[in-house]
Amino acid sequence: MWWILYRKIIDRLRSYVEIFPHASLMESQGGILDFGTVVHTDMADGPFSVVLVCEHASNRIPEYLGDMGLSADALQSHIAWDPGALAIAKLMAERMQAPLVHGGVSRLVYDCNRPPEAAGAMPVRSEDYQIPANADMSDQERKSRIEGIYKPFIAALAGLIADNRTALELMVTIHSFTPVYHGQRREVELGVLHGVDDRFAQAMMVSTPDDPPFVIRLNEPYSAADGVAHTLDAQALPHGLLNVMIEIRNDLIQTPEQQEAMADCLVPWIVQTLAELKKGGAA
Ligand SMILES: [Zn+2]
Numbered sequence: 569m570w571w572i573l574y575r576k577i578i579d580r581l582r583s584y585v586e587i588f589p590h591a592s593l594m595e596s597q598g599g600i601l602d603f604g605t606v607v608h609t610d611m612a613d614g615p616f617s618v619v620l621v622c623e624h625a626s627n628r629i630p631e632y633l634g635d636m637g638l639s640a641d642a643l644q645s646h647i648a649w650d651p652g653a654l655a656i657a658k659l660m661a662e663r664m665q666a667p668l669v670h671g672g673v674s675r676l677v678y679d680c681n682r683p684p685e686a687a688g689a690m691p692v693r694s695e696d697y698q699i700p701a702n703a704d705m706s707d708q709e710r711k712s713r714i715e716g717i718y719k720p721f722i723a724a725l726a727g728l729i730a731d732n733r734t735a736l737e738l739m740v741t742i743h744s745f746t747p748v749y750h751g752q753r754r755e756v757e758l759g760v761l762h763g764v765d766d767r768f769a770q771a772m773m774v775s776t777p778d779d780p781p782f783v784i785r786l787n788e789p790y791s792a793a794d795g796v797a798h799t800l801d802a803q804a805l806p807h808g809l810l811n812v813m814i815e816i817r818n819d820l821i822q823t824p825e826q827q828e829a830m831a832d833c834l835v836p837w838i839v840q841t842l843a844e845l846k847k848g849g850a851a
Pocket of ligand 1: 624650742743744
């Protein structure tokens with residue numbers, strides 16, 4: 569009977585999901601939606617005091633969505649991901665011996681730095697682009713993306729935090745932004761952003777590197793008011809972890825040399841800020 573075969577295939581796919589929890593397959597009205605690997609965790613062996621997160625690391629679109637109705641250029645651009653952010657996050661993870669949780673799917677499919685109820689979680693529009701695949705989405709499709717992308721992402725991060733809560737002190741999220749937005753050139757090169765808990769961001773601004781190699785600003789080019797502090801507030805705050813979001817202008821981290829220079833700036837700055845806060849009893 570065809571349905572016995574169908575059930576067997578579903579069961580086989582379910583066991584695949586259990587064996588590889590970061591690979592997400594969802595049942596939908598239209599059949600099985602294969603999201604592929606939606607979250608990666610590098611260097612998860614603790615104990616460690618810092619966890620790094622890069623929600624917008626990938627511009628990968630799951631195969632079933634095709635090109636989402638967008639051009640190849642749009643899918644390579646900052647609307648689909650944060651160019652350069654993963655390279656920086658990996659360099660920082662290596663130097664700080666910190667684990668890194670990074671997304672495996674484009675933010676156009678699901679933006680893991682947004683809660684499901686936010687309009688930007690599955691955006692219908694991003695800057696000048698309409699996102700055809702996100703217009704008139706069925707409730708089922710919406711639910712599948714939440715269950716298949718967002719929930720495994722936050723579960724991976726929450727699991728890592730829970731396993732290492734005793735040693736863990738700080739969460740740093742790494743992002744990049746476009747130099748020109750809606751035709752306006754952005755002057756800020758490195759943004760230090762905070763959510764509800766501003767302790768670490770404020771401390772970083774007090775201990776900026778001497779003769780800073782970049783234009784550093786607090787809460788630019790975005791702030792929590794733009795809804796960008798979701799991971800910090802939802803994942804770090806409940807555990808009392810110090811937390812900060814780093815936004816880097818993406819023209820400054822295109823080459824390996826630029827990426828090294830950015831890590832050279834950020835790593836000692838963050839490590840020193842944490843040490844100073846600990847001395848003061850904040851962590
Ligand atoms: Zn980002």
